[in-house]
Amino acid sequence: MFATLASVVVLVSTVMVLSSGRQEAITRARNTSANVVGALARDLGRNLEVYDLSLQAVVDGMSNPEVPGLPAQLRHEILFDRSTTAAYISGIYAVDEKGRVVQARARLLPNANFSDRDYFTVHRDSANVGLFISRPYASRLRNGTASIALSRRISKDDGSFGGIALIAINLGYFQQLVDDIKPGHDGIAAIVQTDGFIVARNPRLSTGDNKATVVSAPEFMKRLTASSGSFDAQSPIDGVMRTFTYARVQGSNLIVVVGPALDDVTAEWKHRSLIIGTLVIVVSTAFTVVVWLLVFAVRQRDAAQARLVTIANTDALTGVSNRRRLDSGLDDLWASARRSGTKVALLFVDADHFKRYNDTYGHDVGDRALQHVADCLSKHARRGVDLVARYGGEEFFVALADSDECYAAQVAEAVRQEVAGPVDEIRRRELPQVTVSIGFIVCRPADGVDLEDMKRLADEALYKSKTQGRNRVTSATFADLLKEVER
Template sequence: MARQTLSLRRRLRKRLRAAGAGVTRYVGNHPLVAGVAGTLIAVAMAGLTLLTLGTGRADALDHARQTSQNLVAIISGDLARNVEIYDLSLQAMVDGARDNVAATLPADVRRAVLFDRATTAAYLGGAYLIGPKGEVIASQNDDVNDAVRLADRDYFLVHQRSPTVGLYFSHPFRSRLRDGKLSVGLTRRIDDASGAFAGVALLAIRIEYFQHLLDRIDTGQLGSVFIVMDDGTLLARKPFVPRDIGSSMAKSPTFERMSAHTAGTYVARSSMDGVRRMYTYARVPGTPLIAAVAPSVDEVLAPWWHRSRIAGAMTLAFGAVFVTVSWLLAFALRDKLRAQAALLRLAATDPLTGLGNRRVLDNRLDEEWRRAQRSGQPLSVLFIDVDHFKHFNDAYGHASGDEALITVAECISAAVRRSVDVVARYGGEEFAVVLPDTAAEGALSVAEKIRRKVQGRDVVQSDGAPVTVTVSVGCATCVPAMGESAHDLLAAADRQLYAAKAGGRNRTCSAQWAAASVAQDSSA
């Protein structure tokens, strides 16, 4: 079992090495892939960073929403609990006012019966019994002012008009009993024995209670937290602006959304100061109040923006460096490939004539031989030699000899036009041409075309006198068979070249070779 595991690991390592080598070879052969891959990786990194930053932004907003919901729940809970306590005190006051026995008690005892300890709570402006004409008939602190009438107050009129109102939460008012202090009244109706209106029980809550409740909440420099009645009357706000207390925000777009639902969260721009805030609100159970917390979106996202700028700058910097290095590597690989290709061209090209050299000839001849074997098509070879070239060099110099070779190479290239044909300098003044899929007649036609082109060209000497050169061409054609080789075909063409030279030069000799023997010879 251990040997099998070890063998499996070795095979896996070999495959991984082979895969890595394959990738390396592919990148080496396609250098721009490195640059494109590096760019795509950098873009992917940037996209991942943007996705992460987007998720972070959503998390920051979600955290602010949850925090605001918790704060709203705290404010709402405090308000609901105190209103419930105050309502119990009001109900006790109503019951005491309807008790005929309590009316016969001494004043101090009657106050103790009517007003419990809850009416002495902090921020409670006072507890009062108000008669059917709006007069104050009893007070928690025995500070009854007979001249004060409260029959015009909304909390009095609403109970006077309807016996089914229950607990009523008044709008803010300036107290006539406490030197104009701003208060909110909680009231309940008092009926006499016959059910007729007999006055109201009033608990005056100082407006500072609501403001004190909000002062403990931190929503940042641009944030806001406020308590508003369901008709849009503002009771408290932070930041505190005295003139705003008691004003109506019923027409504000932000309030319109609050009044339509029990609770919720939304983002909007304030019509008062233009700050974009996240409003989280909820109605206070058992009251006409709405508590809202609205931190500034910019302040909520400030830490996220700070992190995003750092992450964005680092991603941009690293991405730019990565892309730059990738493209530098790509260009370096491209230059290396170009240099290698140039070296290969130099290694495969005759420097004088620009034709393929002997190595190219041998490789391509072997390839075409095998292909002709598979296809059963004829393969032709031309062997070309410049006539009396040694004498030409001796008479006109090596520079003219080189010019003559270049001229002959140009004539051969002009006559051999197919991309599959191979033209090469065999050595010295000898050239060779490989003609795939070409029969003897076609090869002889190409050979004659070459011979005539060379004969029609002049080599200009240093003294300006033109000199004509000629070539002899040997042709061989065969359909490759088993047991033969490409060198046999080349040797047959060479023999025809010598036959052309022996026949007087400046001519072409051809042999159609089959079954390892020359089947037909001809000359032109």
């Protein structure tokens, strides 16, 4: 027994250790990636803030009605003196409402129109965009160099569109950032935009994939909606399964993503697990039969316990619930009705003149009569919904869930008729006629009525059935219920 238990413990422990080892390897990779994307996102955020300050200076200057009348040198200093001189900034411009460049940091104004660019149209169509970062595009001023633009709206005195302030940045800047990251043999590092366009990627996409984006994989992009996070997914570009970690660049539509391949991350774990797993399988196979025997023994024990619980909650003579089961089941039914606001019918059922019946026909016949009453009650109760129990001696109790007065009266009358109903002569000799008296009440627990008070009213209704001739159904009246509530 000790050896078997020890083997099971070793097997389970080994599986748990190996499983946790894989997750630990993935967690370590994610933590490393989180540090990288966090640092890179913060660096990008700071640089974007600097670029935005340059844009603000151009916007402020172009919005000042006195600036256009100043000498060219002074005007240039006001507009561009605070602008950044980073190597990857290819140009800073002021563009009028027609899309024409009217001011440039390089002084020489390019002969180009930008009215069709997204960084222009977005500000023309809305006054509340703020800082806008464009999709990657081929520059018209620098022989198609891949670039993105940062832009802000310039508004006239009356609030109408007056043009934009524009900074053009070479994508080489972003590519250099991700090239410095080493994501592993099949891993990737990338900067993408929230609409799915890839700004930079390491490894770089092949020539045929230069325009590749992840826009075609909306489910992938939905996972990048938080400010940062990690998830495992198949790459929508090359199909490699990776564990992606990402962080958004604050104040922008840029997301830094690092995704080492799961095969790379778990390679060492797989090698170690193969050795350990093989040894454990060889050892544990010898104990498989013993383990299954233990499982079968546990199942038999559980089944026996379930049977004992059923026996403990069942009246041995009639097969319906006993008083102990009634107490717990009625509390549950009452609480459920209080939560749902539904009505409950409580019925007391008592065999008429049962002591005389027992004395006349004997206890064996009396027992069969009680079984007959219980069968009739169970027949008209809904299995799994209503509650039927032997309350004591010849008295039974029924709780009908979600029941109104009409339904409760129908059930009570059907039970009364079936218990006393006509039977053939052979059956009559085996079981002489027995009748029952029934008292019931219908109430709504949510109205604040007390369960014990309602049981007492149902019992009083039963007493009325007895005093009025027996073999009848009596309902507690509304006046009875009102008196009980007022009491």
